[in-house]
Amino acid sequence: MNTPKPGPPSGAEGRARRLPRAVVAVVLGLWLAFVICWELACPLSDAGVVPDLATCTGFLLAVLVLVGWLRSGLLRELRRAKEVARAAQDVLLRPLPARLDGLALAAGRLSASRGASVGGDLYEAVATGDGVRVVIGDVRGHGLPAIGVVAALLGSFREAAHDEPELGGVLRRLERALQRNLRERARDERPASGGADPDSPLTEEFVTVLLLEIRQDGEVLALNCGHPWPHRLGGTAEEVAAGEPLPPLGPFPLPAELPARRCLRLLPGELLVLHTDGAEDARNANGEFFPLREVLGRTAAARPASPASVVERVQDELLRHTGGRVCDDVALVVLRNDRLRVPAQPGAQAVAARRPCPEPSRR
Template sequence: MIRTKTWRGACAGVLSVRRVLVFGLPAVWLVAATAWELACPFGSHGGMAPRFVTCAAFLALVAYLLTGMRLGPVRELRRVREVARAAQQVLLRPLPPRLDGLAVAAGQLSASRGATVGGDLYEAVATPRGVRVVIGDVRGHGLAAIGAVAALLGSFREAAHDEADLAGVMRKLERALQRHLRERSRSEHPSVSSTDPDSPLAEEFVTVLLLEIHEDGEVLALNCGHPWPYRLRESAEPLAGGDPLPPLGPFPLPDGLSAHRCTRLLPGDALVLHTDGAEDARDGDGRFFCLRTALTEAAAAGPPVPPAALVRRVHTALLRHTGGRLTDDVALLVLRNDRRQSPAPPGDQEPRRSHARSAHR
């Protein structure tokens, strides 16, 4: 406690000295020049010295006023940005580089200037049932979608550890979204707002993809309206996971909800999860960004690319394609299987042998 008070006292002293230097010296100089001018009238002296003193005094006054008007808002803006950055990192926290034998990296590009969090969400956690992953896309982008992102991420972080299967996790996400929409609807009721708002319950929706990656590389999936990921080996291959369910929000989940086997992630394989902002991005001529090509080129550029470097390369290619002008948020999440070779079921022996031969070449 004593050290904390001493540190705070030292910081306060440094700030006081800075204020004196910034505001006190020009003020003292201005007072001295004014007193000198009053004691020695300008007309009684010739030469450049009186003129120089008078000009310097007025310049000091101008600098004093401009500095006083500018530094306050600049410091306030810096504090606001620091608080906003900290809040965004808590909401969409950085993922650990490794999870239960998987190398992990993620990144997001927001369409809202100055924001690092928008309408996209992702998270990955290690549980006794395997590594569970969520990626989603809230209708719209930017700050208006952050409330739904917070509700879904908070629900997933708890349900991923508590629920026995992915169906239970998805139902928890659905209930969290419904609670959020009800609260938002009440806050926008005409009794609170002077205008008659559109009902968020009727228009809001969220696409969600849940994955569960087991120790043997088996991947279970449950998809509600979200783009399927790519499996990255020597090239990027879109996973054929079947027709997804409708997004969360407009329609209730069906009664018979169950995850299905999506693929088998062999050692060295990577899964690239993304939101639709990546493949919907266009250049100035209206041409769509080809995410599959960008992933294949990034993987073929050299030795196995770390997931973080892969995310950076795709983001760079995306920004180059769009000229830095994004119309929707873009999220990427890469998981690479760095586990040792494990025995495969009989149906997976041939793919594993083929993969081994490709790796040997």
């Protein structure tokens, strides 16, 4: 029998919970008013030392209690706001499953905005009939506008990955979602246009996107729009590239033909590391870039490596390199091919050869 979860408090319950705070506020306000009236009615020049000390002590106690009470209330509200924001961020950029269609996955993110875990980076992975499709992208800028673009692109990808038979169709759906978001933002920023679409809505906005399709045999197809290429981790770390990338989404329309390019064949046990440019562009106090390939190489040498351990090590090294503060959003997605090829059992063919054929049925 399932126990029903408690729902939100009703109006009467909410008023009952707020009542003690109101009582405390009224009592403290009356006490403060009393102390002020006492000070005005009994000046220090006419009062003795003991009344003066008592008055000052009472006044300070009232102020301290009032400040402490207000501070505790603000801290509670801040904790609630953080919990709501964290829940909303997890819904927007939800954690990847640990396993997906024979692949082990892990992801991590570092936001350049203080107090936020979601910025302008996005990633998602879904299992489809054509294989596991993965997207990782980087929206120009930070803050609420970038988060709005992330929400639009992720929502479009989660539907298009199942509906479109080719990666090119998925990419076109992402482009249309981005254009709709930019037009809506332009109308909100310039409402005097009367609801008509602006001529050039936010032409400086763009998104880098990398789309991957990992098939059952380990073959990886890719479409890249200005995004960094991934790294493959076997015994070493090597960057995987499949030609010149397309321009980022936004400033230029996509070409008429979008054939997905064969990127590599991910063998069982090998890992694929996807990242945004914030990982390579991070600098330390001396202006030195983060050595991502060297870190991945050391990680690959320390086999066996799991996707979660790769994400954790790269993030730790990145924060150590930058002194605990990143200047750009960083997203990492690590995949490992855990699909095993079962070899043919020895003697299976001989057993099948010795098996007698069924006799024809007699009528």
